Amino acid sequence: MKYINDINIAGRRVFIRCDFNVPLDENGNITDDNRIKQVLTTIEYAVDNKSKVILASHLGRPKGKKNPKYSLAPVAKRLSTLLDRRVDFVEDCIGDKVLKKVSSMKDGDIVLLENLRFYEGEEKNSEEFAKELLKLFDVYVNDAFGVCHRKHASVYAVAKMAEVAVGGFLLKRELEYFDKVLNSNKKPFVAVIGGAKVSGKLECLINLIDKADKIIIGGAQAFTFLKAQGYEVGKSLVEDDLLQTAKDVMKKAEDRGVKFYLPVDFVCAESVEDTLNYETKTYQEIPKDKMGLDIGDASCILFKEVINDAKTIVWNGPMGVFEVDVFANGTRNIAKAIGESKALSVVGGGDTAEAVEKVQESKNMSYISTGGGASLELLEGKVLPAVEALEETR
Numbered sequence: 001m002k003y004i005n006d007i008n009i010a011g012r013r014v015f016i017r018c019d020f021n022v023p024l025d026e027n028g029n030i031t032d033d034n035r036i037k038q039v040l041t042t043i044e045y046a047v048d049n050k051s052k053v054i055l056a057s058h059l060g061r062p063k064g065k066k067n068p069k070y071s072l073a074p075v076a077k078r079l080s081t082l083l084d085r086r087v088d089f090v091e092d093c094i095g096d097k098v099l100k101k102v103s104s105m106k107d108g109d110i111v112l113l114e115n116l117r118f119y120e121g122e123e124k125n126s127e128e129f130a131k132e133l134l135k136l137f138d139v140y141v142n143d144a145f146g147v148c149h150r151k152h153a154s155v156y157a158v159a160k161m162a163e164v165a166v167g168g169f170l171l172k173r174e175l176e177y178f179d180k181v182l183n184s185n186k187k188p189f190v191a192v193i194g195g196a197k198v199s200g201k202l203e204c205l206i207n208l209i210d211k212a213d214k215i216i217i218g219g220a221q222a223f224t225f226l227k228a229q230g231y232e233v234g235k236s237l238v239e240d241d242l243l244q245t246a247k248d249v250m251k252k253a254e255d256r257g258v259k260f261y262l263p264v265d266f267v268c269a270e271s272v273e274d275t276l277n278y279e280t281k282t283y284q285e286i287p288k289d290k291m292g293l294d295i296g297d298a299s300c301i302l303f304k305e306v307i308n309d310a311k312t313i314v315w316n317g318p319m320g321v322f323e324v325d326v327f328a329n330g331t332r333n334i335a336k337a338i339g340e341s342k343a344l345s346v347v348g349g350g351d352t353a354e355a356v357e358k359v360q361e362s363k364n365m366s367y368i369s370t371g372g373g374a375s376l377e378l379l380e381g382k383v384l385p386a387v388e389a390l391e392e393t394r
């Protein structure tokens with residue numbers, strides 16, 4: 001697979017598909033610009049190498065209709081500030097107006113097109129929509145890791161149809177870090193898997209059993225594993241249809257000699273809203289009328305031991321309901337332990353990245369992915385469709 005620095009882009013119209021899907025407050029202000037900052041190196045490289053830079057992205061879920069609430073105009077402003085350069089915003093992403101604007105560009109100019117998802121064709125991977133985008137450029141660059149697990153027109157159909165299609169520096173960084181951890185020979189390799197559901201992480205767990213030396217389970221999915229072993233889990237979240245699957249996963253881990261760590265205590269309450277009457281209980285004593293909402297201190301000590309010993313760590317999924325302060329301790333402690341360890345540590349995007357940011361440990365991780373769904377698919381051992389499309393092109 002080629003990247004933007006492997007080809008000649010001088011004087012050419014370079015279309016960079018970015019992931020500018022940033023959070024906005026009710027007044028349309030950007031509340032976190034990390035996703036914009038992550039692609040600056042690619043944009044600056046394209047400008048420095050005298051290409052005409054056409055940026056495109058999606059934002060939110062406008063469902064194929066124009067909706068000012070999801071306009072990329074605030075992103076153009078922030079980009080201009082971050083780059084300290086002029087960024088022209090175009091109020092559409094295809095059509096004559098856009099073509100006219102693009103044909104008037106000079107080398108080093110930057111334009112940002114309006115939200116790709118204002119057209120149904122984007123999410124439907126429509127060839128017609130892709131053909132409209134193809135009229136705008138000579139070179140296609142994908143730097144939108146967060147959408148690479150989707151077969152959407154601007155990352156899939158376009159990449160397949162473009163004459164020159166390459167990756168950007170963010171995509172390169174993401175793929176390299178995941179490749180480094182998943183194929184690391186620095187052992188022990190510890191996978192920390194949390195979050196809400198076993199079903200969402202099942203393929204990831206199965207793939208990691210073949211790669212990791214130790215697997216730590218946190219979050220609500222621990223209860224499906226505990227119930228499968230016959231323990232009372234009270235009102236905790238459980239996937240009853242996956243009890244046999246949970247047993248099979250534990251058996252597979254045992255057969256492969258992979259150590260499987262479950263929490264040994266939980267912070268329990270009647271509900272997520274019950275933030276005053278919580279209590280910590282061992283896994284043998286979860287009350288019938290309560291649910292486990294975080295891992296307890298003893299689990300943190302146990303997991304910390306395992307993490308301290310690791311040389312490679314991958315983490316996906318919070319240890320508890322980190323969004324609520326009294327149930328965020330487990331996630332905070334595990335983030336701290338991973339941050340303090342000298343291991344190569346890669347953190348999945350989405351909720352996990354948000355949790356690490358919330359507990360202010362981001363700077364201590366080797367790498368935090370910008371894509372939740374895309375990083376999970378890499379942990380599942382899959383090739384991302386949009387990456388496969390780039391690999392297929394010449």
Ligand code: AMP
Binds near residue numbers: 195323
């Ligand atoms: P996921 O997207 O699968 O990584 O799940 C993340 C979500 O899992 C977060 O919103 C957490 O609040 C939630 N979660 C983690 N632990 C628990 C728990 N013990 N009970 C209920 N929800 C949980």
